[in-house]
Amino acid sequence: MNGLSIFAGNSNPLLADRISEYLAEPLGRLKVNRFSDGETQVEIQENVRKKEIFVIQSTCYPVNDNLVELLLLIDAFRRSSASRITAVIPYFGYARQDKKVSPRVPISAKLVADLLDKAGVDRVITMDLHAGQIQGFFNVPVDNLYSAPIIIDDIKTRFSEDLVVVSPDAGGVERARAYAKRINAGLAIVDKRRSAPNKAKAMAIIGDVQDKIAIIIDDMADTAGTLTEAASVIREKGAREVHAYCTHPVLSGPAIDRINNSSLNSLVATDTIPLTEEAKKCDKIKTLSIAKLVGEAIVRSYRGDSVNSLFV
Numbered sequence: 001m002n003g004l005s006i007f008a009g010n011s012n013p014l015l016a017d018r019i020s021e022y023l024a025e026p027l028g029r030l031k032v033n034r035f036s037d038g039e040t041q042v043e044i045q046e047n048v049r050k051k052e053i054f055v056i057q058s059t060c061y062p063v064n065d066n067l068v069e070l071l072l073l074i075d076a077f078r079r080s081s082a083s084r085i086t087a088v089i090p091y092f093g094y095a096r097q098d099k100k101v102s103p104r105v106p107i108s109a110k111l112v113a114d115l116l117d118k119a120g121v122d123r124v125i126t127m128d129l130h131a132g133q134i135q136g137f138f139n140v141p142v143d144n145l146y147s148a149p150i151i152i153d154d155i156k157t158r159f160s161e162d163l164v165v166v167s168p169d170a171g172g173v174e175r176a177r178a179y180a181k182r183i184n185a186g187l188a189i190v191d192k193r194r195s196a197p198n199k200a201k202a203m204a205i206i207g208d209v210q211d212k213i214a215i216i217i218d219d220m221a222d223t224a225g226t227l228t229e230a231a232s233v234i235r236e237k238g239a240r241e242v243h244a245y246c247t248h249p250v251l252s253g254p255a256i257d258r259i260n261n262s263s264l265n266s267l268v269a270t271d272t273i274p275l276t277e278e279a280k281k282c283d284k285i286k287t288l289s290i291a292k293l294v295g296e297a298i299v300r301s302y303r304g305d306s307v308n309s310l311f312v
Helices: 013-023 063-079 106-121 133-137 148-158 170-183 227-238 256-259 291-303
Strands: 004-008 029-035 040-044 052-056 084-089 121-125 142-145 164-165 185-195 201-206 212-220 241-250 268-271 284-288
Touching: 004 013, 004 170, 013 052, 029 256, 040 052, 040 063, 052 063, 052 291, 063 084, 063 106, 063 170, 106 133, 121 291, 148 170, 148 241, 148 268, 148 284, 164 170, 170 185, 201 227, 212 227, 227 241, 227 256, 227 284, 241 284
Parallel strands: 004 052, 052 084, 084 121, 121 142, 164 185, 164 212, 212 241, 241 268, 268 284
Antiparallel strands: 029 040, 185 201
């Protein structure tokens, strides 16, 4: 595609390669260096004047390094006279800090949106934002993609009957209901009480999971406390199997140990975030690629076609 260039930061090279392969467009050449004190330096190593740039970078671990790298890349493209810069952020870090939960705390997701805007981004493509209203934090257009088509296809391939979709908390009910409707399954909700950040205690199940194959749907798995607590309660209520699907496999801290020792039969995540070496060794964890979906969104954005029609 004439006039289009794809670049990628260092956060998720495997996904970037898959997107490049789908688009049949080679990744642009750039160099990222680190000074001895940790400062990041970037250099675009080809002419991008008057070109439309798509820069792929998840703001996953190490979150701050990857975020700064993305900001510097956007600034470099802007100063190199690119015609339009789209940040493709499969996983948008800081999305959970989207409101004031107590006095004297920042709204960090809004600050990150302002930083991207100030750096010079013209458009953002992201996936499964923790809260859809984060799109309103930006002063530029945002395409929020959904992993649902990929996940639903996998569920239909693996399972055929006696399914119940489970929301791990009240906040995910709308998402779980949408999945249940599309796979013609029942719906259940875990009544969860959170005592502190990254600490959760599942209390009860609202809905029938007896003798069912339970499918837990969540947008991300961080320390996996929510998933493993939910799986335990679902098993206690008589479910035959418990499987989990999430878009973003953050999997920090004790997550892998919890998954290995849990009642979960499997955890399926997309590749918005690369798995750690420890996660790759976990037999319960599988991945699905979003490369084709993101690649198609890039094509449609470039051509001016509807991105939303991908999910109709």
